[in-house]
Amino acid sequence: MPVRTALTDMLHLSCPVIQAPMAGGGDTAELVAAVSNAGGLGSIGAAYLTPAQILERASAVRALTTRPFGINLFAPTPSARTGAQQIEAAIEYIVPYYRELGLAEPQPPTSASIGFDDQLSACLETDAALFSFTFGSLSHDTVERIRSQGKLVAGTATTVREAEALAATGVDVIMAQGSEAGGHRGTFASEFESAMVGVMALVPQIAETVPIPVIASGGIMNGRGIAAALALGACGAALGTAFLACPEAGVSEAYKKAIFSATEDETRITRAFSGRPARGIVNRMIRDYASVPEKILPFPLQNSLTRPLRNGASSQGRTEFLSLWSGQGVRMARRIPAAELVARLESELIAAIDALSALRH
Ligand SMILES: Cc1cc2nc3c(=O)[nH]c(=O)nc-3n(C[C@H](O)[C@H](O)[C@H](O)COP(=O)(O)O)c2cc1C
Numbered sequence: 152m153p154v155r156t157a158l159t160d161m162l163h164l165s166c167p168v169i170q171a172p173m174a175g176g177g178d179t180a181e182l183v184a185a186v187s188n189a190g191g192l193g194s195i196g197a198a199y200l201t202p203a204q205i206l207e208r209a210s211a212v213r214a215l216t217t218r219p220f221g222i223n224l225f226a227p228t229p230s231a232r233t234g235a236q237q238i239e240a241a242i243e244y245i246v247p248y249y250r251e252l253g254l255a256e257p258q259p260p261t262s263a264s265i266g267f268d269d270q271l272s273a274c275l276e277t278d279a280a281l282f283s284f285t286f287g288s289l290s291h292d293t294v295e296r297i298r299s300q301g302k303l304v305a306g307t308a309t310t311v312r313e314a315e316a317l318a319a320t321g322v323d324v325i326m327a328q329g330s331e332a333g334g335h336r337g338t339f340a341s342e343f344e345s346a347m348v349g350v351m352a353l354v355p356q357i358a359e360t361v362p363i364p365v366i367a368s369g370g371i372m373n374g375r376g377i378a379a380a381l382a383l384g385a386c387g388a389a390l391g392t393a394f395l396a397c398p399e400a401g402v403s404e405a406y407k408k409a410i411f412s413a414t415e416d417e418t419r420i421t422r423a424f425s426g427r428p429a430r431g432i433v434n435r436m437i438r439d440y441a442s443v444p445e446k447i448l449p450f451p452l453q454n455s456l457t458r459p460l461r462n463g464a465s466s467q468g469r470t471e472f473l474s475l476w477s478g479q480g481v482r483m484a485r486r487i488p489a490a491e492l493v494a495r496l497e498s499e500l501i502a503a504i505d506a507l508s509a510l511r512h
Contacts, residue, residue, distance in 0.1 A: 154500055157364040158387035161303060161323075162219050162280055165190030166497040167387035168377065170394045170489070171368055172196035172223030172283065173334065173476075177391075180208060182399035182489055184215030189493035192281065194221035194389075201265050202273035209277035219280035221305075226287030226339070227267045231449035241456060244446040248436075248472060254463045260448060260455035275300050283307070283326060285337040286427075294321045305366070307337035309346040311356050316340060318361040326389060327357045331370030333392045333478035335429040336420070343428045347420075351383065358384030372483035374499020378507065390496075392477050396484035397492060405468040406475055409434075413481045424461065424474035426453030432481070435471035 153159070156167045170186040172178060174196030183193030195212065197205045205222070212220050242257055249257050274282055275297065282297050285307035289297075297304050298321070305324040306317035314325045328337045329350030338346040354367045367380035368389035380388040395402060396410050413432045420428050423440035427450040431437065440447055447453055457474075464472035485492065 154381075154497075154504065156381065156386040158324075158366060161364070162192055164192055164219070166493060166500070167381070168192070168493060168496050169221065169366060169368075169387060169389040170194055171334075171389040171391035172221065173391055173395060173400075174198035174200075174223070174225075175474075175476075176401040177395050179399055179401040180211035180215060182394060182397060182401070183212045183220050184218075185397075185399050185489035186394065186493055187212075187216045187218035187220045189490040190218075190497070191493045192219060192221055194223055194281070194283070195279070196223050197270060197274060198223065198225040199265075200270070202269045205270060205273040206276060209279060213278065221281035221283055222274045222277060222279035223283045223285070224267065224270050224274065226284045226289055228286050228339075228450070230262050230451075233448055233452060238448065238452070241446050241448045241453070244443065245456060245460065248460055249463075252460065252463045252467060252469065252472065254459060257456060257459065260452040262451050262455070264451060271297075275302075281305060281324075283324075285326075285328075285335065287339040288313075288317050288320050291320045298323070308357060309336060309338045309343075309353070310341055310348060311353075311360050313338070313340045313346075314357040314361045314365075318363055322363070324363060325357055325361060325365045327354050327365050327367050327385065329353050329367070329369030331430075331479040332368055333395075333418070333430050333481075334476040335425070335427050338428070343420075350380070354380060354383040354385050370478045370480040372478075372480035374496050374501070375503045376480070377496060377500045378503035381504075382507075392481055392484060393492065393496075394489060395477070396486055397489040398486070399489050403465050403468065403473075405465075405470045406473060407486070409470050409473075409475045410477055410481055410484050411486065413475075413477060415479050415482050418477050418479055418481060422447050422450075422453065424453065424457050426450035429474070429476060430478060432475035432477050434473070434475060436473075
């Protein structure tokens, strides 16, 4: 018998599993569609895509599946003031890395963004069933506009206070992001350090406080983890790192190798790559910047400053300059196709629930 939850009912899934959105190339149309075809929910991380690219990616997914899928953006964040001197110092610090890779000198970074409103309009033109976002909250009117297009809306919370703020704007679902999670912290209403709450503590406190369904994410890699999330009061789990390890994921082979050789104590939160705290596998760039935090510009300037370096490093297979986003469950990553991963997650989930029930005999 399949496992039925509020999530599987809302989105007509056969398994309460979401492939977490992963902006930056990880979540290819092939990965998203494979997860959706297997009965989970694939998601497009559209934060770095232009409106035209959003429409293109969504049609590429639609060409591969008739099943529901999700789409995700970064909520607009207030831009920090940065002085010319600070920018100059940040460029000066990064120049040797550019030279080491034989790249052209770094250009002054820009905070120009693609424009949330245009991205959102493109997302609304797609037939994604779930619209999710991170880094902030949206106005009640914006949430209503998305819902009026027949989409469910999910906001990301790393504390109970954030979950309450999101629920007050009318979102349908809370994505509870524990401190184990790979990639950027969604924190928007606290100091990020105090919002490093693990899934075990975060999910039940949100589930008991807000009256809407909660999805757990962070360090969940197998069916046992999903069963634990359900026991904590979630209606499903969103997995990022687990799906990044699949052959369909669009990250370089060097990145995947780093995932397969990393252990749970080898990830760390860093601002080095983008200016926003994010969890990745420790490498030279993270170690170097740890001792010079004043050389890191705020998001999105640091992201813009390091982008050509990361692209160059990726094509040269130099993982010491790559943002190797990964969660703390990294040791449990499996190199299997996404459809097989969803099937295994489902059978492991059922086995874990049965094993717990058997404890009563
Ligand atoms: C490579 C990567 C990129 C990510 N990009 C996004 C994103 O664009 N939007 C978002 O809401 N979350 C993003 N996340 C966070 C995930 O949604 C999720 O919280 C996280 O992957 C869960 O932890 P796990 O990796 O341990 O499964 C990203 C995570 C990773 C690993």
